[in-house]
Amino acid sequence: MALLEVKDLRTSFYTRDGIVRAVDGVSFSLDKGETLGIVGESGSGKSVTCYSLMRLIPEPPGRIDGGTAMFDGQDLLTMSQKELRKIRGKRISMIFQDPMTSLNPFLRISTQLIEALRLHYDVDKKTAINKAIAALEEVGIPEAAKRVHNYPHEFSGGMRQRVMIAMALITEPDLLIADEPTTALDVTVQAQIMDIIKKRQEDLGTAVILITHDLGVVAGTCDKVNVMYGGRMMESGTAEQVFYEAKHPYTRSLQKTIPSLQTKGEELYTIPGLPPDVSKPIHGCAFYPRCPYPKTGKPEGDRPSLVEMADGHCYADCGFCDSSAPIETVLAKNDSPDEVEQAGAAE
Amino acid sequence: MSEHVEPAVPVDPKNDFLVLDDVHTHFDMGKTLLTRESKGVVKAVDGVTLTVKEGEILGLVGESGCGKSTLSRTVMQLIRPTSGRIFLEGKELSALSDTDIRKERINFQMIFQDPYASLNPRMTVLDTLSEAIRTRHPNVNGDALRARVADLLRTVGLNPNQMKRYPHEFSGGQRQRVAIARALAPEPKLIIADEPVSALDVSIQSQILNLLKRLTREMGLTMIFISHDLSVVRYIADRIAVMYLGRILELGEASDVVDHPLHVYTRALMSAIPRPDPTSEKTRNRIVLQGDPPSPMNPPEGCNFWPRSPVEHDERMKHEEPVLTEIRPNHFAANCPFCVQAAAETEPA
Numbered sequence: 001m002a003l004l005e006v007k008d009l010r011t012s013f014y015t016r017d018g019i020v021r022a023v024d025g026v027s028f029s030l031d032k033g034e035t036l037g038i039v040g041e042s043g044s045g046k047s048v049t050c051y052s053l054m055r056l057i058p059e060p061p062g063r064i065d066g067g068t069a070m071f072d073g074q075d076l077l078t079m080s081q082k083e084l085r086k087i088r089g090k091r092i093s094m095i096f097q098d099p100m101t102s103l104n105p106f107l108r109i110s111t112q113l114i115e116a117l118r119l120h121y122d123v124d125k126k127t128a129i130n131k132a133i134a135a136l137e138e139v140g141i142p143e144a145a146k147r148v149h150n151y152p153h154e155f156s157g158g159m160r161q162r163v164m165i166a167m168a169l170i171t172e173p174d175l176l177i178a179d180e181p182t183t184a185l186d187v188t189v190q191a192q193i194m195d196i197i198k199k200r201q202e203d204l205g206t207a208v209i210l211i212t213h214d215l216g217v218v219a220g221t222c223d224k225v226n227v228m229y230g231g232r233m234m235e236s237g238t239a240e241q242v243f244y245e246a247k248h249p250y251t252r253s254l255q256k257t258i259p260s261l262q263t264k265g266e267e268l269y270t271i272p273g274l275p276p277d278v279s280k281p282i283h284g285c286a287f288y289p290r291c292p293y294p295k296t297g298k299p300e301g302d303r304p305s306l307v308e309m310a311d312g313h314c315y316a317d318c319g320f321c322d323s324s325a326p327i328e329t330v331l332a333k334n335d336s337p338d339e340v341e342q343a344g345a346a347e
Numbered sequence: 348m349s350e351h352v353e354p355a356v357p358v359d360p361k362n363d364f365l366v367l368d369d370v371h372t373h374f375d376m377g378k379t380l381l382t383r384e385s386k387g388v389v390k391a392v393d394g395v396t397l398t399v400k401e402g403e404i405l406g407l408v409g410e411s412g413c414g415k416s417t418l419s420r421t422v423m424q425l426i427r428p429t430s431g432r433i434f435l436e437g438k439e440l441s442a443l444s445d446t447d448i449r450k451e452r453i454n455f456q457m458i459f460q461d462p463y464a465s466l467n468p469r470m471t472v473l474d475t476l477s478e479a480i481r482t483r484h485p486n487v488n489g490d491a492l493r494a495r496v497a498d499l500l501r502t503v504g505l506n507p508n509q510m511k512r513y514p515h516e517f518s519g520g521q522r523q524r525v526a527i528a529r530a531l532a533p534e535p536k537l538i539i540a541d542e543p544v545s546a547l548d549v550s551i552q553s554q555i556l557n558l559l560k561r562l563t564r565e566m567g568l569t570m571i572f573i574s575h576d577l578s579v580v581r582y583i584a585d586r587i588a589v590m591y592l593g594r595i596l597e598l599g600e601a602s603d604v605v606d607h608p609l610h611v612y613t614r615a616l617m618s619a620i621p622r623p624d625p626t627s628e629k630t631r632n633r634i635v636l637q638g639d640p641p642s643p644m645n646p647p648e649g650c651n652f653w654p655r656s657p658v659e660h661d662e663r664m665k666h667e668e669p670v671l672t673e674i675r676p677n678h679f680a681a682n683c684p685f686c687v688q689a690a691a692e693t694e695p696a
Binding site: 041042140142156157158159186187188189190191192194195213214215216217218219220222239240243244254255257258259267268269270271 | 410411412518519548549550551552553554556557560561575576577578579581582615616618619620621622623624625626628629633635636637638639
């Protein structure tokens with residue numbers, strides 16, 4: 001049985017300007033020790049998905065409209081707050097994007113580190129502090145015994161994020177949710193942080209959900225990848241499937257935007273247009289207005305659901321575009337003036 | 348062979364567009380309360396010599412705390428250098444009075460990292476841009492001013508009918524476009540962009556990079572582009588300077604620095620960039636630098652990279668400061684034999 005099984009999760013925000021369907025039917029599962037990457041642009045619903053699992057959505061205006069999230073046989077979405085508190089921080093932990101604002105500046109690191117331990121386990125303060133020191137050493141904080149009593153402002157950004165990781169892992173959780181853990185950090189520190197998460201995951205057998213907008217980070221760390229767009233999953237599969245055999249035009253466009261893959265001197269590829277406004281109902285394929293592939297018609301009606309292929313690789317196929325060609329040839333065709341002239345002549 | 352080596356970057360304040368001649372920016376941390384002992388000096392910029400040619404984009408790369416932002420603020424004269432001189436088109440900026448600097452600053456403008464913090468939330472785009480335009484053209488009013496604002500918005504890819512909006516009504520990428528429009532408004536010759544895309548999504552990053560590159564070409568601007576991400580700088584810059592603990596460790600044409608780094612630190616920066624390829628990413632050997640850079644208050648002597656370098660340094664290079672030397676044509680590196688050797692030996696990143 002999977003550690004976490006999310007089915008048809010739907011979360012909306014009921015605002016004065018209408019209903020924002022931030023997450024509109026997301027399903028995935030995660031096994032013990034696995035790493036799942038959730039990739040998407042701002043507003044694609046990737047963070048709201050994970051906040052919903054932790055029940056951290058402010059209600060109102062937010063509301064979880066439906067779906068189930070079975071964690072070890074229990075539904076996270078319907079359990080009482082009391083039961084939830086036994087799981088949150090103990091069996092499921094979370095790391096947030098900004099290490100500057102997610103630590104309490106008034107409290108010593110030691111106080112914040114042992115809080116979860118003391119809440120969930122029957123340990124005395126001294127044992128807890130020793131565990132905290134050990135946890136800091138694990139994430140590579142030098143002189144941990146001395147630094148454990150420091151305040152957050154005495155650490156650099158990378159160190160603070162390491163403290164966050166130590167704090168999240170101190171209860172040895174089954175699941176770690178990392179929401180853009182390295183976005184605010186330097187590339188060198190990013191490499192260190194990802195290494196630490198990977199190493200601790202191997203030691204403890206923790207499953208990880210990694211939320212990011214950076215496909216590069218996903219490649220090196222994740223077993224499975226979900227690509228989200230407009231509150232839904234567009235494609236999911238193993239990292240290899242999503243990177244080497246991407247099916248959905250959005251996944252392919254997203255890969256094309258990575259600066260490190262592009263040749264210098266040419267204009268960087270950007271996906272034209274803007275992400276969809278999820279406060280308005282979306283008909284057909286959400287990516288249709290920005291899709292570079294030639295289409296046989298305009299998708300209407302319900303949004304296409306994920307189609308599973310033989311090898312477990314899924315993608316949302318609207319059925320109106322032939323996404324078999326590599327994106328380079330499609331873009332080259334779109335740009336080529338001959339094509340335009342021919343099209344003009346044909347009319 | 349122990350002859351004295353002159354600093355190898357030639358500077359010519361009369362002819363070069365922007366010249367930084369041995370610039371030091373130090374911050375005195377003050378004295379302790381009772382004993383009046385000095386708390387020390389942070390050497391944020393510690394001897395930088397650079398020239399920027401007219402119309403070129405210079406990429407300045409380094410980790411947090413390496414002094415790249417302090418250097419940019421020193422060029423802007425927002426912080427005055429402790430020693431050294433800065434020339435823009437032959438005029439010594441570092442010698443001007445505060446009043447004269449204000450007048451001169453219409454020629455060099457800055458774009459900041461956080462478009463949420465760098466725009467006044469109580470001013471509409473029209474107000475913000477009008478104010479900036481009037482720094483050069485104080486007598487432009489009414490419709491002429493609006494026309495200029497509309498032009499600027501079109502230049503940066505925004506719709507002119509959005510000029511009455513406030514910053515909060517824009518997305519992050521659009522706000523950064525407004526910040527770029529504001530920097531362009533006084534018709535500057537030099538733009539300093541301090542991490543302009545770090546706070547943005549990958550897909551928005553590309554749009555802003557394209558915009559900046561197009562604008563510098565079309566308007567003949569010169570730009571210093573600051574970032575911690577070599578993959579971004581590689582794309583936009585003509586030349587790259589790599590900074591570490593207040594000093595330049597490597598300087599050269601962008602393709603040379605990225606494809607054939609001379610210093611092992613540049614190699615390490617390259618290898619830290621995650622590659623979007625699961626197979627090679629899970630198997631390749633990376634140089635992962637341990638820890639953070641040392642404190643610039645008490646920087647290591649000699650080759651300042653030795654405590655984090657993957658290669659052992661001998662006693663001499665732990666004390667003797669390596670000189671920025673032209674090792675290949677137009678490609679300079681701090682000439683520490685260990686770091687240079689290590690860069691040559693490691694597999695291309």
